[in-house]
Amino acid sequence: MSTATSSPAPRANGNASALLLLLKLRTFIALIVVTLFFALMAPNFVSVANAIIISKHVAINAILAIGMTYVILTGGIDLSVGSIVGLTGMVAGGLLAHGLQLPMLGIIVYPNVLEVVAIALLVGTAIGAINGLLVTKLGVAPFIATLGTLYVARGAALLLSGGSTFSNLVGKEELGNQGYPIIGSGNVLGIPVSIIILIVLALVAAYVAQRTPFGRKVYAVGGNERAAALSGVRVDRIKIAVYMISGFCAAVVGLIVSSQLVASHPASGETFELNAIAAAVLGGTSLSGGRGLIGGTIIGAFVIGVLSDGLVMMGVSEFWQMVIKGLVIIAAVVLDQLQRRLAANTRQ
Amino acid sequence: MSQVVFSAKGITKAFPGTLALQDVDFEVHAGAVNVLIGENGAGKSTLMKILAGVEQPTLGTMTMEGNSVRFDSIRDAASKGIGIVFQELNLCPNLSVTENIFLGREIAKAGIHIDRAAQTRRTTELIGRLEHDIDPSALVGDLMIGEQQIVEIAKALAEDARILIMDEPTSALSASEVEVLFKVIGELKRAGVAIIYISHRLEELIRIGDYFTVLRDGRLAATAARENVTIPWIIEKMLGSEEVVAKRPPAIQAGPPILSVDHLSLPGRGHALALDDLSVSFRPGEITAIYGLLGAGRTELFESLYGLRPNARGSVRLDGVELAGHSVNRRMKSGLLLVPEDRQRDGLVQNLSVGGNLGLASLRRFTRYFSISKAHEAPLLEQIIKQLHIKTASADAPITSLSGGNQQKVVIGKSLLTEPRVLLLDEPSRGIDIGAKAEVFSTMRDLADQGLCIVYTTSDLKETHAVADRILVMAYGRITADLRAEEASDEALVRASTLKPETALA
């Protein structure tokens, strides 16, 4: 029985397995096709500078999608990431612009940039933890729980400033809180900081998913929660952890976005969650859990990013951009189904 | 002598790889209880499904009142007067009694407007015929199990069933609910309805059965009328005589008890107790079989020991250490392991490889500095694959590429990698073929000889004798027999398995 899979496939199956390989690599192929298309069609598309700009834009979605992939791998979903982007950006902006007000002591403390970053990351991670607790301890369906925190976090972001923007977040020398714009527009050896953050996070996330007990448990929980529990996996802890990872990633994005604009706007990050889900799905992550790779998600994010930037450079209207993006996502899911069916057939 | 309304002749049913039924004849008498009996896997369910139109026979003919019939679907069989009450109740808990009874064949005006009044009237009539006063508008989910059963029967009667199949109707019922059911059966008999009754509870069968048909390994073993039937006769016909697996004697002496259970109780469905003040202990180097019928409390016992039943009361000690309040994880670390019954649902993670599944419960053994070390993992996996003779292309092969028996060995292998001292196996031979069974049993003996304490459950009598040194019988959440394997007769085990609480041993 087990030999059937290892024996060379008969002639008739040859075409099928070649097709299967193409389908497996579909996202990567899509990326190449899209890139080639714009290289021919869009002015100045092929250049190192443009590659860096596109990567910078992709970083925002890709970092969110990394966290999202972890959540989806356990069979969950995190709709709150866009709002966490807005809220953490506002927390950082508020701390830089107005400091931390301590009414009991009647003083205002201005944390330095590192402390601001730490606080914002903590806020994002904490909201993730709340999502995780709602999903595990209170048994709320992930879709509903994170839909709730989506509204709460967005509302909180608006409340922080009464709806207005914290602008000009460059800090003041006398307060010792300068340097915030480095996250969004700084460079190391010519590479923007946000791309470096993406590379580091992606490598760590891929390593954790593939090589650590935690990663293996994430896949197990998504594949068969009961079997995982009976094998001693503390399912609740794993789930809480993935939502915390997602919240952390969203906070990183919140910092990058507000730092790029040197301003934090409470509405920023709206619909980011959908782009993140789209990247994960394009990259081959199954919404029912247990299947997907960080690498696939990153490629998925690049397909979306190259597509939107290329269309802008070609001067295609916003309306068509939306239609095209939607069609690409649908095509990705259809191909995914095709691949699974084909894989099931060749196995028999 | 009552009249034969239905007869099946030479029924054969082939599934890929197995013959579930082979040349079986079955006659159904009107106004009588026709008992169908046999061990798990003897072919009862398949025969029943064929009669109800769920499955179609590969060979054979069926006649109803002299005319040849065939049923294309359960709907088709129902329209020809055959109703079925499934073991797992097939009702929608979110709908009312009336809505359930008329599900899929609503009384409707012009095909679209449901005539609620007519449906309610008919429901009241049907329930009344069964001597019950269940509110037709009550939600099925709010009813007790016994009442739900009545609704199932009413549903079958709503189509004027002349033959009513009941599959283990009493397995979920309390003693008083059983009495009500028997009364209903008496009513139906008087109304001329033929009842096909399937059950494991021999006392019950002797009490209400009129005609008996025994199946063994997919073949007809015997038929007889009530007056010629005794419990020993049934057991003999049911079991046959050949051995399943050659038995190997233990190589080592059993040690002092390692796992002891004192006064363990667990609330069950309704007012019954799933575990009723149960006390027992197990020894290393010994294999203990727990035999019992469906719902006897075997799985509940294992799950309580493993920490999956937080509302279990009583004491469980491993090596003298009280386990109450310990998580699954902690119990695993102290050396207690459960191999669950349903390996698809509870044992395997389909998206992981063979190796991924094997290592899942013991990741810490090959984790070095936060990451899984292939260098440490691979030899351990190789060793366990070799030890259990798991037939797989490699540790990286998908788990779905393995046969059922090999998948089961992976689940056992996963447990072994945690280096347990007590291994609880829930129905380890369920759903695997005879050769794989022998290998699994042989593995269990090897492990016991290495000093492990092995406990397994089975609902197959022959499998108790195949490997166990000691046999416990459970019924109604209690232990009703505790015997050395060599002194346990089949009859004693079967009797013990149906003992009601009033008469059970302490």
Added chain:
Amino acid sequence: MKFAKTIAALAVGAIASVSVTLPSVAQDLIVIITPSHDNPFFKAEADGAKAKAEELGYSTQVYSHDDDANKQNELIDTAIASGAKAIILDNAGADASVAAVQKAKDAGIPSFLIDREINATGVAVAQIVSNNYQGATLGAEAFVEAMGEAGNYVELVGKESDTNAGIRSSGYHDVIDQYPDMVMVAQQSANWSQTEAFTKMESILQANPDIKGVIAGNDTMAMGALAALEAAGRDDVIVVGFDGSNDVRDAILAGKVHATVLQPAYRQAQWAVELADKYLKEGSTGMEEKISMDCVLIDETNAGSLENFALAD
């Protein structure tokens, strides 16, 4: 049974909550409804109207419809139920809002529209709109002048489904297109959003590095474009916005943005309240229904006296 009970409980709850919202003070109520206050422009409208109404002795309730016509409809219902004397409204869509305003009129409540028109007359008592077209031509003239009447430029358009996005764009082009040496190399919608303007500007810069100017349909997009230009080290590009926000004011004072066009949101909302007051006391505003309010160009000469969409005299 259960269902009926639930409905009954809900109904009782709803009645109770309505009665709670009924004003207990004797002051006449003016309800102010604007789009989301996360845009400081609409916040300025609401603040202006509220301040003037309270100055004139009214109590106020301030709501935001978030550009959702359905929510606007519910808010009008709330206003009617609360017994409002007048409604100050920055509406959620020229066609979608007509029915809601008509409903208020039928309930005897006059509406005073600001900022955007509806596609009907005789329904609202007054419709005060900034002359977006006039404002756009002001901005475009300043832009052309700063560009020296020649060069490549980029236009960032607002949400394309929004009327003002189109009016401003046509105002820009009616001026700029008279100069044949002004070449538009890219036109993209950034949906009024700063983040979107930032990423789109970065991509456009890649495709068209040789640009001399950016003209944006509002200030948030101008700020997003500015951030992208600064990130690319381009401090030579002329940026013109629209709205007159504090951020752009600061950027003008710092020499980063050339000009913007002020819609006097604060003043306009105050004017609407004054008209409402007059109408309630005298039965007429004494003016035509449609009132156009001119926009003001803001550049380094007058930026210093701009604060929260109000230009100090």
